Amino acid sequence: MNKAASPLIEVQDLQVHFGSPAQPVRAVDGVSFQIAPGETIALVGESGCGKSVTAMALARLVPEPPARYVGGQILYQGRDVLQQDEDALRAIRGNEISYIFQDPGSSLNPVFRIGYQIAEAIELHRSDVPTRQEVLDLLRWVGMPDPARAARAYPHELSGGMQQRAMIAMALACHPRLLVADEPTTALDVTIQAQMLALLTRLQAELGMAILLITHNLGLVAGIAERMHVMYAGQFVEAGPTEAVLRAPRHPYTRGLLHAVPRLEGTRERLTGIDGMVPHPARLPGGCRFHPRCPMCQTRCEVEAPSAAEVDDTRWSRCHFWSEVPPP
Amino acid sequence: MSATTATAPQSGHSLWQEARRRLRRNRLAMACLWIIGIYTALALYGEGVYRWHQWRDVTPSYQRTDLDKQYLQPSYLRAPFAREQMDWATGETYTVSGWQRWGAGWTRLAQHPLGTDGLGRDVFQRLVQGTRIAYQVGIITSLIAIPLGVLLGCLAGYFGGRTDDFIVWLYSTFAAIPGLLFILAIAMVVGQGLLGVYLGIGLTMWVGLCRLIRGEVIKHRDRPYVAAARALGLSHVRIIFRHILPNVFHVVIVTFTLRFPAAIGTEVFLSFLGIGVQGEPSWGIMISNARLRLWHGVWWEMAFVTAAIFFIVLAFNLLGDALRDALDPRLRTEGEGDHE
């Protein structure tokens, strides 16, 4: 779309490893993408394939140690996040790039009142507004029924949906340009999930911010994301406009995801559409990383790692046989 | 990483294998295992020596006093300085060169590698006996505390209700009594000797274990696999001991490893006070003897006893930490902070 305009954030060949340099756990292994201002991008994939680490890396939030940013660049408005010092990073975090996480219950600090936690975000980055009033405005803005009471409440006194609204209010306190929503609805009831997405789209329209939506639920993606990236074992395996990818996947993994019926078991999803599990990043298979689970696997896949192949000028796939992937 | 929560973790195989793998990789833990192994071998050797002397009905070599060999300092600890010595026969003094003294010391090394104490008894052999007694105390107190704690914990956790109320009452009562004084009081009442030490430590040690086991069993009680076992009509005893216990047994292992050094420490303390072992070279008694000689400048006996206790306690502490991290990180902040 407006990709030609300068992107808000541009990630190039990002590599984040855990473990010792001798035996690296390659959680994120050469990921590149960009997000334009106001755009919504989706990141999908099974649990453990590196989505959260990718997202957290955008503001250099993966704690080091244990993590190591081994390579690549994250250009935020032209400057590399990975090269900046702690103060510059803090000026970005919560101000330019904000996060909301999967489980609002444990992501909010249990011993501080909601109002205080939101106020903290405001005070860190904005000195132009009266904090108290702004907190109440924010809470009203995210649709909290009784903002004054919610501000006085401790996290555990609110329901899951209300907690997530408080998280969103906190994340949006400084009108960020990019909101990273890491599985924002996974821990919530199905009825509340829809409300939450509606809220996010409304707020996005009002603020004009970009959203990086992380999910394993392809149903969500279809509604709001313009482009999507499918991630597997630390790499992107397919990328392209959401509609096109969903209609005609060009990677067997994407196709498997589409077939899968995500089932919640605790917080850990398991996909019945694909056999087996995501390999642990310390024990990645050779050749194509997906080949042990791939229904279309050929001998070539076991030895030669595929590179990104252009499908058309908007999308690509990391599969030798992308043209042979059957429609879903 | 698999979703084992819903399926039956029947044998707990994966847990143990995973833990073993993690331990293997932990070099520090392996070193600790080696140290513990060496101490165990020494304790067994000490037991052999003890038994043999008992069977032969002779004074054990570690008790044999030899006034000619009082306060022999291991020569490798001695600075090679020259020294005046007096010939006892003629009353003349003469100078022995430092290297001569040093060399003479080395020849004695095989006899008394750690020197001798004030009665000319071999420090090394006494340390070995101390190891034997420390192990005895650690093992026997565990044999008292573990069955008691596991049994009561399982019963309380599994049956709940009145049984639980009673057992919780019992252990909170025991927990309320100041630990060290309680041990001392039990030891005093039972009378001097190791029996009092065993009972004193054993009867206080089960409390923490019981509480942990009860908590774990409560977690497992409502798991599907237990419901399934119940639906099959298995007896309570079978469910508890064949199905639940293997899944909570790691708590026992970790508790044992962390309590063993504590028991050793308490034994040293009691023996030092003269309540524990009588007439045998326990570490506590050695400290108590060495303490008096320390004031005369005989420091190595103290140093060696300290080192002996230090390494075994250190090894057990580190191993316990490693085990806890490998088996169940949640146990980390529990059952601590109850020292002196």
Added chain:
Amino acid sequence: MARYILRRILQMIPTIFGVIVITFILFNLVGGSPGAMTLGHHVSPRLLEEFDEVRGFNKPLLMGLWSGTRAFEDADFSRSASPWQGKKGVQRQAVDTRSGWAVSFAPDESHLIPLRFPLHPETRFRWSFRYRLSEGAHAWIFPADADELDKDAEPWREGTPFPAAPDWRQWRTMIDTSAQPDQQQWMLYVTGGTLEIDIVRLQRRANHWFDSQFVHYLDQIRRFDLGYSSQTDQPIGQMIRAGIIPSLTLTVPIFAIGLVLAICISLVCAFFRDTWLDRFFVVLSVALMSINYLVWIIVGQYVLAFQWGWFPVWGYESMAYLLLPILIGVVSGLGTDVRFYRTVMLDEMYKEYVRTAFAKGVSRKGVLFKHVLKNALITVVTNVVIAIPFLYTGSLLLESFFGIPGLGYLGINAINSSDVDVIRAIVLIGSVLYVVANLFTDICYAWVDPRVKLT
């Protein structure tokens, strides 16, 4: 809140009762004779009996009317004819009873029952026998004095006869309760055959059914009467009151300094986690932990006080005398504390709210000292409150090594001299304090952790 506290206080009662029962079982039952524990096993039975009489240890344990007395130790004939050893007309012989032995008394003679000491004049006693009479024999037990026995008056006819069994081989039991409080001596008279006695026992009568050791103990506790030290004859309450202040002057600084140090170090560890500094403190704390407590004291006293003369060696005269014990106490406990608080801090560092705080742009310091510390304080506060009772018991070894006249010193002395009542009092008070501290812990918990509600 008030109702919660009330309910918790009610819940404390069973625990305190449990402690009372355990101390009772420990000192009155398992210990056998507190008198023997205190005075030693070689003092005369009479002294022991007096000791027991004063402290009520000769009453029945739980309830009942009759309890033993040392005046006539329950004789064990399987070893000797002990009270009648060498007495004329009394013989030990093998019989078919459980013990396998009995004593037999020759006919037409009166046999004195030897007592070890004169009986307490105001107490009633009773005799019980397991016996048998040979065919045609008669026997009596009667109150009399061997010196003034007038045989012709046949005084035994006033006493209690041993009933004869239809079959003389059968063993029978007889209990003679006819003795009056002022009676001091008894004799047996046998005629027409022999009397064989398998078991004989003298028991004293309590004032009423509940005149027992346990009730006596409860009553003492009710009156806050801790009894008297058998060592110094001082009231124990007074001794404990005198000991608390020195104990606290030692333990409170140790505890406070240790706590602050440990928390500071653990914060440093959390701040620099997974760096060499953190690892250094971890290794140091495990090493500190593994050095025996005794060694800290002995070597500290020897090196710092004796050799280098930095501190006074022994005594309790001024603040200077406390410095070294405090130093040793802090250092020896530091390892455990640092390890514990570091774990607490690090556990918090891996919570998700920390990630949120970082994502907001909070600095490392802000996260640690605001977000993490406030959460960790929940554990810290509860841990501190529960440790308070241990301050009271003092430090057994430090006090006795450095001659600080606190409760620890008192305790060690009491252990060494087997001063049962003192130990029991210290244990009891310590337990009660612990139970109370538990209640305060729960209240503090609710106070620092908004998630906890007292209901």
